[in-house]
Amino acid sequence: MRKIGISAQALVAAAFGAVIMGGAISVPKLIAPEAGAQPIAIQAPPGAPLSFADLIEKVEPAVVSVNVIATQEVGSVPGIEEFFEQFRGAPGMEEFFQQRPAPQETPRQRESRSLGSGFFISEDGLVVTNHHVIDRATQIQIVTSDGKELEAELVGTDRQTDLAVVRVKEKGKYPHVEFGSSENVRKGDWVVALGNPFGLGGTATAGILSANGRELGAGSPYTDFIQIDAPINRGNSGGPTFDLRGNVIGVNSQILSPTGGSVGIGFAIPSELAKEVTDTLIKDGRVSRGWLGVQIADLTPEFAEALGIADTKGSLIADVTVGSPAEKAGLRRNDIILSVNGQKVTDATSTTRIVGRLIANTANKFDIIREGKRQTINVTVGERPEDPYATPGNPGSPDAGPGDQSSGVPGALLDDLGVRLVPMTEEIRERLALRPGDTGLAITEVTPDSVFAKAGFESGLVILESNGQPVPSVAAFEKTVSEARAANRSKILLAVRVGQTTIYRTVDLPAG
Known part of the structure; x- marks a missing residue:
């Protein structure tokens, strides 16, 4: 069955023709709406701005790009010598080896360039950015929103919070912004981020506060980050995140991304911490903890x-x-x-x-x-020293592996717990950077599906204490287990040495 349609234009023409001809056809409502009829309109929800343009126009002059020339140590690519050596003696390769320069035995210095963001916090030209943006910088250049290039010098930097302050050398009065309160911004509130993503400069993005109080592991022990979904990318580091009043509530620092680009998970240093650290850097040039x-x-x-x-x-x-x-x-x-x-x-x-x-x-x-x-x-x-682990008695990295903990004797197998233990040797004690006289039990075997296996223990770890008690012998360890059972406790708490780091783990006690 074929459908036949009449276009609106044809209907208009027919109606218009009928009027000309004096006919009795009336104009349809489609063509002549009733007086006072209103078009469909959607009212913006309370608190949602129709545009961020006024805010961005106000704060953008204070946001800058940070261009850095830095030095870094480079050496030969790991494994490259072994790769070339496999071709030595092959036809046509002798000339290559004769002309090839000798490999670098010590790292050499080379210049690298990086781009980041920042913002003026004072009229006389103080700029806040990230530590990782200016790390090892030999030259720092600030580029303002109107394209003016200004040489800058480092005032102070703090690796632990990833914050730094630089000052432009040229005297003048610069537009600047102020730190606000990130604590007054709730999850779901609007935020606006400005910066220099991928070197494009002068870019604004908007989103919401996704979460606050984010901990990003041991690398950032002093910072509870705020999480935003306003897109930030490489080059946004050091740029500001604003609330809708134009106050800085965060300093963009990191992104979480499998691709290197924004996936809507960005992290900013909260303004309260940023102000505390930058004030200290301006005053002292460093943060003493x-x-x-x-x-x-x-x-x-x-x-x-x-x-x-x-x-x-x-x-x-x-x-x-x-x-x-x-x-x-x-x-x-x-x-x-x-x-x-x-x-x-x-x-x-x-x-x-x-x-x-x-x-x-x-x-x-x-x-x-x-x-x-x-x-x-x-x-x-x-x-706090620069490297808190480089102290007497704790040489080297805390993450060094435990190595072979076997003492060469079979040790005692505790069947109900599924673990074989043997007193650690002096050689083990030195390797783990323990004090002279420290005692412990090296694990030489863990039975599959035992309580020790389920708790994640494996051969090579060393138990230093059980429920707060030293364990110089297997008998001493068994005593702590018996005491825990007598006190109707279902677990024992073990201090375990992994490399040069001590951690705690609990082990469920089977019914005795």
Whole structure:
């Protein structure tokens, strides 16, 4: 069946013709709407701007591009010599080896160029950006939104928070913005990011605050990032994120992306921390952090249950660095830190940040739990070294592998736990950077499907303590297990040495 349609134009023509001819055909409503009829319109939801143009026009003059020339060490490509050597003696390759320059035995310096973003925070030309943008810079150039190129010098930088401050050398009055409060911005509120993605310059994107309080691992122990979905890319680093009042609520720092481009997950340093650090950099050129000299872990409910304590808010000292302020003050492994100078800690991260804000060489009160009893320890904190692990007794990287922990003797197999243990040797103690006299049990075998296997243990790890007690022998370890069962505890808490790092793990106790 064929459908026949009449176009609107034909209908108009027919109606118009009927009028000319004086006919009685009336004009359809499609052509002549009733008086007062309104077109469909959608009202913007409350709080949603129809445009960000006014905001961007206001703040854009304060946002700059940061062009950097830096030096970096380069050497030969790993494995390249072995690759070429396999062709030595092949037909036609002798001339190549004669003309090929000798391989570089020591790294050489070369220049590299990088692009980032920043923003003026003062009329006299102070600019905030990221540490990784200006790291090892030999020349820094600021390019303003109107294309003016200005030479700049470093004021101060802080690797731990990835913040830096530079100052333009040319005197003048520069448009600038101010830090606002990221704490007043809620998840779902609008944010606007400006910067220099991929070197394009002067780019604005908008989105919402996706989350706050993001922890990105050990590489950023002092920062709880805010997460935004306003697209940011390579080159946006150091640029500002604004609220709708034009206040800086974050400094763009990192993205999470499998492709290297924006997938809607970007991270900015919150304005409160950024202002605190940049004020210190402007004043002193560096940030001096308090240093305790401990390895710490979160006090989880599982850890607390194994230790037989009610508190689950705090941090557990996993190890104390030799010669550190913590050791001098008498802090020990298994001490639980509850508060510092009356300020309660909730986990390992909060402890790190509170200690980091302490002034070096000042006395501070640490409230702790030791062997189930509360007490206060006075600690004079030191200044955090550039490499806190490069201290006497802790040589090298904390991530060094444990190596072969076998002592050459079979050890004792604990059938109900599924683990074979043997006292560690002096050679193992030295390799793990332990103190003379430290004791422990090396794991030489883990039975499949045992409680130790399910807890993630494997051959090569060393148990230093069980439920806070040293374990110089298998008998001492078995005693801690018996005591835990007698106290109706379902778990034991073990301090385990992995390389030069001490961690904690719990193991479920089978019914005895």
